[in-house]
Amino acid sequence: MTSSRRPATSPAGRVAARGTGGRGSPVPFLLPALLIVFAVLIFPIVFSFVVSMFDWPLSAGGGARVFVGVDNYKALVRDLEFWNSLKLQLGFIFIAIPLEILLGLAAALLLNREFQGGKVVRALILLPVFFLPVVSGMTWRFMLQPRYGALNNFLLALGAPEITWLGHPTFAYAAVIVQDIWRMWPFVFMLLYAGLAGIPTDVLEAAEIDGATFWKRLLRVILPLMYPTILTALLLRIIDALRIFSEVYVMTEGGPGMATTLFSLYTHRQAFGYMKVGMSSAMAIFLLVISIAFAVTLVRKNMSLERLEDQGGSR
Amino acid sequence: MTMANRRKTITGAVMLFAALLLLIELYPIFITLLNGFRRDIVILSGQKFALSQLTLDSYALVFKNSQMMRAMGNSIVVGLFSTALSVGVGAMAAYGISRFKFRGRNALAYSFLVFRMLPQMSLVVALYMMFRQVGLRDTVFGITLAHSSFNVPYVIWMLIPFFTAVDKSYEEAAMVDGCTRWALFRLVFLPLVAPGLVVAAVFAFINSWNEFLYALILTGVKARTAPVAISSLIGGDTLTWGQMCAASTVMLTPVFVFTLAMQKFLIRGVAAGGVKG
Structure with a gap:
């Protein structure tokens, strides 16, 4: 990609045209970042991989470290709690994210017009995205308390019976999902709204003058043009949802029982509850491989260096 | 119905819908802000909300709680240090990637973005054992370094x-004057990209400010940051919801001020790897 024979007009050649490329070495500029990345990213990953091949107790008092090869991975396959956490994690992703995308798209389409207070609405609606994840988890836990929680007060006023939401496996799982939808659909909205604003108005107006119904315009014009943005939002949300931890941890601590022990929560429990660092590392490597697969897809499809350079810091 | 009338109806419906969305989205935030001004005992007793019971007692308790104050202090220090470190190091690397031609340039840029998206859970157990080995566990320096694992790639x-x-x-003018690459970076580029540095710094600070998992595992009483301290206000027999809400409000205020002030940059800032703790 950095061949000097590229014409300067192509996006990749632009750097060559702008930079003084060739003179001097980039190494002194890259070295500090590379050192940090090596110390806190690459080395821990390699270390995790090594530990995942050992029966490795958390503290020295837990016995000796024994090399076991792939036995930890085999043990995971046989571990029902592992499959439970995977099932909960996938359910979380498959329920929460489509709803977030739908809500975000609907709101983007509806709010994409001038009306009084539109700007304020579009700004305020993003606040939950910036709510500290921990505070979000705590606040939802608070609202779902029996007797004094906001939701129960509301239901009691309607004459409904009182429910200990977070004490019930299904309700607790649903609450974790609702919390995530509440917090993250505005994030999808923000991306899709920007994507929608990028569609030239004459394209939309032409379709409108042609007399196309709203649904036809949506399916034939808007969605195809929005597809790259929707895909970006989807991939970003999946990568983010794969690693969800803090909100759920403070909201339910994985309970009741194992009802909300999503993948990261079970990884955490393996290391700091069961003191089995080897098993925990095997789970960490498993999650890492999946996350890298999604991240590479996203980066290759939608975040190429050329596109980034084209933005030119304008936004 | 005439066209103009139809337009009016649609706009009315949209405004109603927008109001409803706002109500739902802001309600939990409102709950947090409001209950910070109520006392723990009043909340727990399940009393109906009364204007006359609003007090600053919970805030007073939070500000008198030395552990919480220490944690908030740590959050500020860790946030500032990790921002300074990652913006300094990240600006150099971004300059190296964008103004030099070298083999593997694309691959390097891509790996930095992928690095930002790695799940923290995959790294934290290894970091815990490494830090324990070299004595960095429960130190401000250690948690700062851990936060740079997501902030450095983010800033780049x-x-x-x-x-x-x-x-x-x-660049050419400066090179003709006999400027070295380093002087060029410092004297020409840094002033020109200053707006970018500010945006990157704000988001790096928020990333660090919101972070929970590393702080939970890698710190103890000494270097604990505020998100972990807030989470410890609830659990078992301690149900100090009023203080939890008051402390949360203190933490939320700078974040909300920044985000409302930086509307223009939100999408870039968030899409590049998010505000996720």
């Missing part, structure tokens, strides 16, 4: 477009 990705946008003529 934020800054590349700003560095690429600088016109070549600046």
Whole structure:
């Protein structure tokens, strides 16, 4: 990609045209970042991989470290709690994210017009995205308390019976999902709204003058043009949802029982509850491989260096 | 119905819908802000909300709680240090990637973005054992370093477009004057990309400010940051919801001020790897 024979007009050649490329070495500029990345990213990953091949107790008092090869991975396959956490994690992703995308798209389409207070609405609606994840988890836990929680007060006023939401496996799982939808659909909205604003108005107006119904315009014009943005939002949300931890941890601590022990929560429990660092590392490597697969897809499809350079810091 | 009438109806419906969305989205935030001004005992007793019971007692308790104050202090220090470290190091690397030609340039840029998206759970157990080994566990330096694992790649990705946008003529003029690469970076580029540095710094600070998992595992009483301290206000027999809400409000205020002030940059800032703790 950095061949000097590229014409300067192509996006990749632009750097060559702008930079003084060739003179001097980039190494002194890259070295500090590379050192940090090596110390806190690459080395821990390699270390995790090594530990995942050992029966490795958390503290020295837990016995000796024994090399076991792939036995930890085999043990995971046989571990029902592992499959439970995977099932909960996938359910979380498959329920929460489509709803977030739908809500975000609907709101983007509806709010994409001038009306009084539109700007304020579009700004305020993003606040939950910036709510500290921990505070979000705590606040939802608070609202779902029996007797004094906001939701129960509301239901009691309607004459409904009182429910200990977070004490019930299904309700607790649903609450974790609702919390995530509440917090993250505005994030999808923000991306899709920007994507929608990028569609030239004459394209939309032409379709409108042609007399196309709203649904036809949506399916034939808007969605195809929005597809790259929707895909970006989807991939970003999946990568983010794969690693969800803090909100759920403070909201339910994985309970009741194992009802909300999503993948990261079970990884955490393996290391700091069961003191089995080897098993925990095997789970960490498993999650890492999946996350890298999604991240590479996203980066290759939608975040190429050329596109980034084209933005030119304008936004 | 005439066209104008139809338009009016649609706009009315949209405004109603927008109001409903806002109500739902802001309600939990409102709950947090409001209950910070109520006392723990009043909340727990399940009393109906009364204006006359609003007090600053919970805030007073939070500000008198030395552990909480220490944690908030740590949050500020860790946030500032990790921001300074990652913006300094990240700006250099972004300059290196965008203004030099070298083999593997694309691959390097891509790996930085992928690095930002790695799940923290995959790294934290290894970091815990490494830090324990070298005595970095429960130190401000250790948690700062851990936060740079997501902030350095984040800042690099934020800054590349700003560095690429600088016109070549600046560079050439300076080179003719006999400027070294380092002087060029410091005296020509840094001032030109200053807006980018500010944006990257704000988001790096928020990333660190919101972070929970590393702080939970890698710190103890000494270097604990505020998100962990807030989470410890609830659990078992301690149900100090009023203090939890008051402390949360203190933590939320700077974040909300920044985000409302930086509307223009939100999408870039968030899409580059998010505000996720």
